[in-house]
Amino acid sequence: MKRIYDMIVLGGGPGGYTAALYAARAGMDVLVLERLSPGGQMALTSEIDNYPGFPEGVDGFELGMKFQEQAHRFGAETEYAEVRSMDLGSDPKVLHTPDGDFYARTVVIATGAGPRKLGIENEERLTGRGVHYCAHCDGHFYRGKTVVVVGGGNTAVADALYLSRLAKKVILVHRRDTLRATKIYHEPLKAAENVEFLFNSAVVEILSDGRVTGAAGKDFITGEGRSVAADGVFISIGREPTSALFASQVDVDAYGYIVAGEDTKTSVDGVYAVGDVRTKALRQVVTAAADGFLYNMVRILTGTLLEAAVGKISPDEMTEILESRDRRRAGFTAPPHGLYLNRVDYGDSIEFAAD
Numbered sequence: 001m002k003r004i005y006d007m008i009v010l011g012g013g014p015g016g017y018t019a020a021l022y023a024a025r026a027g028m029d030v031l032v033l034e035r036l037s038p039g040g041q042m043a044l045t046s047e048i049d050n051y052p053g054f055p056e057g058v059d060g061f062e063l064g065m066k067f068q069e070q071a072h073r074f075g076a077e078t079e080y081a082e083v084r085s086m087d088l089g090s091d092p093k094v095l096h097t098p099d100g101d102f103y104a105r106t107v108v109i110a111t112g113a114g115p116r117k118l119g120i121e122n123e124e125r126l127t128g129r130g131v132h133y134c135a136h137c138d139g140h141f142y143r144g145k146t147v148v149v150v151g152g153g154n155t156a157v158a159d160a161l162y163l164s165r166l167a168k169k170v171i172l173v174h175r176r177d178t179l180r181a182t183k184i185y186h187e188p189l190k191a192a193e194n195v196e197f198l199f200n201s202a203v204v205e206i207l208s209d210g211r212v213t214g215a216a217g218k219d220f221i222t223g224e225g226r227s228v229a230a231d232g233v234f235i236s237i238g239r240e241p242t243s244a245l246f247a248s249q250v251d252v253d254a255y256g257y258i259v260a261g262e263d264t265k266t267s268v269d270g271v272y273a274v275g276d277v278r279t280k281a282l283r284q285v286v287t288a289a290a291d292g293f294l295y296n297m298v299r300i301l302t303g304t305l306l307e308a309a310v311g312k313i314s315p316d317e318m319t320e321i322l323e324s325r326d327r328r329r330a331g332f333t334a335p336p337h338g339l340y341l342n343r344v345d346y347g348d349s350i351e352f353a354a355d
Helices: 014-025 040-044 060-073 135-142 154-164 183-191 285-300 303-309 315-329
Strands: 004-010 030-034 077-080 085-087 093-097 100-109 113-115 146-150 169-173 195-198 201-208 212-219 225-229 232-235 239-241 271-273 339-346 349-354
Touching: 004 014, 004 093, 014 030, 014 040, 014 060, 014 285, 030 060, 030 100, 040 060, 060 077, 135 146, 135 154, 135 232, 146 154, 154 169, 154 183, 154 195, 169 201, 201 225, 212 232
Parallel strands: 004 030, 004 100, 030 077, 100 271, 146 169, 146 232, 169 195
Antiparallel strands: 085 093, 093 100, 113 239, 201 212, 212 225, 339 349
C-alpha cells in the first residue's frame, strides 16, 4: 500500500524545514525531499550574523542541521532524493524521483534560488577549476593568490571583502560606475589595500590553460578590451530561482519566481511556495523561515482535517490518519503539541486551529 503524506516539502532550507517543523508539530505526516544537504544556499555561508538568537554569528551549515534536527524531533522525515518530474494536479500529488515515487495531499515548494551565471565562454567548463560562485566555500583555495570578483551588489562586495583577507589581490569588476551595494560595505572596501576596481567593465571571457589564468574584459566607455591575470574568478551577480521544474505546472513571473502571495498559495490548489523561490520583496534566512510559518498558520496547518470537513476524506481514512499521528507522537521526547478541534467559521469556510 502506497504511503500518502499529508505534506511533502521540496527543499531543506530554512523555509522548507520551518514548514515541516510547524506541520509535524501539529501531528501531520511530513516528508522533506532534499537533493544535497540541509540548509540550502544558507549552508554555503560560513558565517551568518543577522539570524536572531546567535549573538556571535553561526555557520550556515550548522544552522541548517539545527533546522533539520528540530523538525525531526517532532516527527518530520527527510529523504535525500532529486525530484525529476511531478504531477501537481493529481489527487494525491505525485513526485517522481530515481529512488521511487512519493505521494502527498499537499506540496510545499521550497527549492530556493541558485547563483546566476554570466553565460560566457569557458564558464561551465571551468566551474570548480577556477570559476566559483561561493567565496566562503572556495576562497581558502586562493590564499596569497589573485582573484577576480564579478558584480557590484551586496553579495559581490561581501565576497570581495572576505577574499581580501585571504588573497594577495582582489580585482572587482562591475559594469557600472558605482557600486550598487549598501553603504555599510563601501568604507571597509575602500580601506582594503589589496582591492582594485574595474568600473564600467564586463568580463567577456575566462582565460585558461586547463585552469583559470585570467579574465578578458571590455570597457563600456572606451570599447577597448583588457585582460587581467588571475588564479580564480568568483561570479557574484545575483541569484535565479530554482523553479524550472515547476514552471509548466504553476504560474511564474517574468524572472522565473513562483507567483505566490503572503499566504504562500500558488496557482494550483494544494501547492504552496515558500522562501526565495517565490515572488517577494525580501530574501533573507529569516524571511524564508517566516514563509514556512505563514504556510502553516495562514493556510493548512491542519489541512487533512479541513479536507475531511468538506468531504474529501472518508471517516475511516480520517481515523487512520489520526491514529497514525498518535503513534508517531508517542515517541516524542517533548510533550505532544497536537491538533485540537477549535472550529472557527468564516462565512462558507471552516478552519481548524492548532496550538
